[in-house]
Amino acid sequence: MELVKPDHLQELITSFANKDVYIHLETTNGSYAAHFNESVFNAGAFIRNIVIKFELGKVAGDSPHRIGLKLPSGWIYAQGITHYKLDEHGRLLMAGLDAEGKLAVALEISETPFTY
Amino acid sequence: MIKKERHVLVVFPHPDDEAFGVSGTISSYRDMGVPVTYACLTLGEMGRNLGNPPFANRETLPQIRKEELKKACEAMGLDDLRMMGFRDKTVEFEDDEKMVKLVADLIEETNPSLVITFYPGLAVHPDHDATARAVVRAVRRMPETERPTLYTLAFANNTVEVLGKPDVVHDITANADKKIATLKAHASQTVWMMKEMEIKLAAQDPDALKWLNFEHFYTYQWDKDFE
Numbered sequence: 001m002e003l004v005k006p007d008h009l010q011e012l013i014t015s016f017a018n019k020d021v022y023i024h025l026e027t028t029n030g031s032y033a034a035h036f037n038e039s040v041f042n043a044g045a046f047i048r049n050i051v052i053k054f055e056l057g058k059v060a061g062d063s064p065h066r067i068g069l070k071l072p073s074g075w076i077y078a079q080g081i082t083h084y085k086l087d088e089h090g091r092l093l094m095a096g097l098d099a100e101g102k103l104a105v106a107l108e109i110s111e112t113p114f115t116y
Numbered sequence: 117m118i119k120k121e122r123h124v125l126v127v128f129p130h131p132d133d134e135a136f137g138v139s140g141t142i143s144s145y146r147d148m149g150v151p152v153t154y155a156c157l158t159l160g161e162m163g164r165n166l167g168n169p170p171f172a173n174r175e176t177l178p179q180i181r182k183e184e185l186k187k188a189c190e191a192m193g194l195d196d197l198r199m200m201g202f203r204d205k206t207v208e209f210e211d212d213e214k215m216v217k218l219v220a221d222l223i224e225e226t227n228p229s230l231v232i233t234f235y236p237g238l239a240v241h242p243d244h245d246a247t248a249r250a251v252v253r254a255v256r257r258m259p260e261t262e263r264p265t266l267y268t269l270a271f272a273n274n275t276v277e278v279l280g281k282p283d284v285v286h287d288i289t290a291n292a293d294k295k296i297a298t299l300k301a302h303a304s305q306t307v308w309m310m311k312e313m314e315i316k317l318a319a320q321d322p323d324a325l326k327w328l329n330f331e332h333f334y335t336y337q338w339d340k341d342f343e
Contacts, residue, residue: 103165
């Protein structure tokens with residue numbers, strides 16, 4: 001993955017619009033967050049291999065970016081995206097990595113299912 | 117002194133769970149000729165450390181960690197690794213009976229005299245606690261006289277309050293080099309930590325040496341069952 005180039009990422013997102021696509025969306029502050037610091041409220045969410053179709057996808061803001069996907073009757077968004085890659089399987093992988101290189105958020109779009 | 121066993125079954129959810137607190141013990145058993153089976157439930161797919169600049173992404177991390185796990189087993193001298201195919205952070209959401217059966221089947225097949233896992237409720241990560249519950253339940257269902265000994269790892273902040281001090285301490289100094297090799301095999305998880313640790317070890321830092329050379333376990337007490 002490399003640092004987001006907003007124009008290029010915008011093109012890639014748009015290439016998945018109006019198709020059935022598989023989504024991976026994840027936010028996390030790590031399973032040990034409240035162990036190392038008991039004042040941390042540990043929260044996260046995870047979905048994988050949910051099929052959706054979005055009509056408009058946008059890259060917003062300066063880095064870290066926000067990515068929003070408008071669905072016919074709903075929304076998906078991810079905040080904090082810093083890195084991206086179109087992998088060898090044609091899957092668009094986006095992630096937000098903090099200064100230590102730890103993943104805080106991920107949004108991935110694919111025309112084929114992700115592994116398990 | 118590490119007691120000789122007939123067969124040791126180790127059950128943990130993540131590649132590297134074995135490295136920190138048990139790898140010296142595993143190597144010691146292997147030195148004694150004791151067979152050790154390691155059932156690792158997931159490939160740590162949800163690990164957060166991808167590096168910045170990143171060396172991996174969400175989709176490549178499992179393959180990287182799978183290779184690391186195999187190398188770690190080589191470093192420990194462990195030749196019976198079972199990768200059970202679950203997904204990181206989902207173990208507690210699997211059917212509880214299915215998880216108990218998975219452990220019961222492993223016990224039936226390997227007939228261990230000792231099983232090593234986490235202590236349920238005192239192992240911090242939900243996968244650790246879920247794995248521990250399945251193991252304790254599977255062993256509990258066996259007739260008392262046939263039950264293997266159960267060594268558990270606990271490291272929640274309130275562990276000493278609840279369980280006191282660990283009753284089993286293994287001095288693994290003789291296998292410290294293998295333990296370091298095992299930790300280093302999980303490079304995606306440990307590379308930064310090990311850089312710091314090796315500086316401390318080179319300086320003979322007493323806390324670092326203690327951390328490396330001694331492994332601690334709580335023998336599971338059936339009269340103080342967690343449920």
